[in-house]
Amino acid sequence: MALVVGYFLAAGSVALLAAGFHTLGMARSEAVVLSAMLGFLIYLALLIWAFAEPRLWRIALLLIGGALVTQLAALFMAGF
Numbered sequence: 001m002a003l004v005v006g007y008f009l010a011a012g013s014v015a016l017l018a019a020g021f022h023t024l025g026m027a028r029s030e031a032v033v034l035s036a037m038l039g040f041l042i043y044l045a046l047l048i049w050a051f052a053e054p055r056l057w058r059i060a061l062l063l064i065g066g067a068l069v070t071q072l073a074a075l076f077m078a079g080f
Helices: 002-023 028-052 056-078
Strands: none
Touching: 002 028, 002 056, 028 056
């Protein structure tokens, strides 16, 4: 679960970061590259935390909830 849902959470975070950096005035290509690099760190941090956390409900709540929020926010920012 941590691998798949953590990926969706990291991907949503990358989309939000890219849109946010672009909104702040950064060139779109640079915003995407910077967000993708930060996405690797986000994914790594999520995986380390998920394997260190002893309570499954806390992992599931944060990962699934975070993935839903970031993906929906990214769709909203894209205008869907």
